[in-house]
């Protein structure tokens with residue numbers, strides 16, 4: 001039987017052997033030792049319903065038997081060769097992706113992480129257009145390589161000359177424009193302001209810009225869903241200037257938002273789509289896809305040691321089959337409404353705590369104390385801890401870290417959601433009571 005060193009033992013080794021920048025959630029974090037679909041287990045046997053920890057394991061849940069069986073079979077048959085040798089799982093996967101991606105995005109390049117997919121997409125855009133600049137949204141997040149950190153807007157993740165290390169300056173010519181969201185502004189007005197800024201940048205230097213990169217719905221930025229007209233208008237403007245649109249679907253892809261890809265919701269076909277996280281349901285696999293013409297601009301030798309290896313490809317094929325068989329995008333849409341409705345009901349009960357509820361499918365955020373984000377961030381930490389103790393792992397994000405994030409595996413059930421919402425009502429009540437932020441007469 002496996003013996004566990006426990007959370008304290010894990011923390012001690014992390015402090016000793018990890019880079020000091022390595023962070024973790026919770027004052028008293030659990031040591032996770034087992035996963036079963038939407039459930040995770042601590043070393044002491046505590047069961048947690050996962051509303052965030054598996055943000056990259058959306059499709060089939062943790063250790064989904066159908067997906068792990070097919071992955072394990074491949075692992076025991078042919079584990080690894082790179083793309084310079086012929087194998088079948090990666091070509092089957094590329095064919096499947098061509099079938100689910102919008103428009104003529106039928107070419108896929110396999111890599112190993114989201115950052116690497118975005119890095120490849122950005123380089124590809126430069127090679128194809130012969131231009132150097134990029135446009136990105138403020139508060140976006142695109143990865144942790146040098147170039148992707150440079151198009152990342154969120155200060156916490158960005159390569160930035162304002163930070164303490166001038167050596168970590170953003171590397172490239174990147175024009176940031178406001179995202180389609182601003183505290184105290186209507187969604188429409190914020191989106192309009194973003195479009196106006198885009199027009200200005202394009203008018204000034206559109207001819208030097210290779211691509212705009214954007215998350216269709218910002219994840220780490222705090223779950224930002226733009227108005228329906230926003231991305232169609234962005235795409236049309238970019239086309240006028242021959243600027244490519246790179247959709248970073250790393251967090252939104254594969255059913256999470258109620259569509260296979262979030263851009264599908266608005267009928268927008270990007271020029272390049274990047275994918276990772278959910279695609280392998282826990283096994284590292286990532287890709288960027290584009291059209292025949294754009295793909296033809298990539299003329300460098302392209303072998304990647306692990307990109308498109310048989311095991312990752314077999315896992316991704318099993319994931320795509322599972323998503324299709326179980327109609328997971330529809331499921332995410334339906335259950336997402338339950339989460340949104342439940343959170344809105346809580347916002348009605350706790351108006352001084354819950355300021356805004358937003359999301360699409362099973363990518364939902366609840367912003368706490370928008371007028372006092374410091375207090376909001378403190379509350380979020382308290383609620384996260386309290387919910388963990390009650391058996392629910394939820395997430396946090398947003399510029400001020402004051403947004404509760406709900407991104408469960410798509411196999412979550414109505415009962416799981418109803419129970420979580422009931423517990424959340426109690427957790428909010430307990431957290432708000434301390435400072436008298438609960439209206440008189442509201443019950444836990």
Ligand code: PMP
Pocket residue numbers: 113114115116118141142143144215219220248249250251276277
């Ligand atoms: N883009 C988005 C939208 C992400 O959420 C992330 C990861 N949080 C990345 C890129 C980077 O992906 P990876 O960690 O696999 O490099």
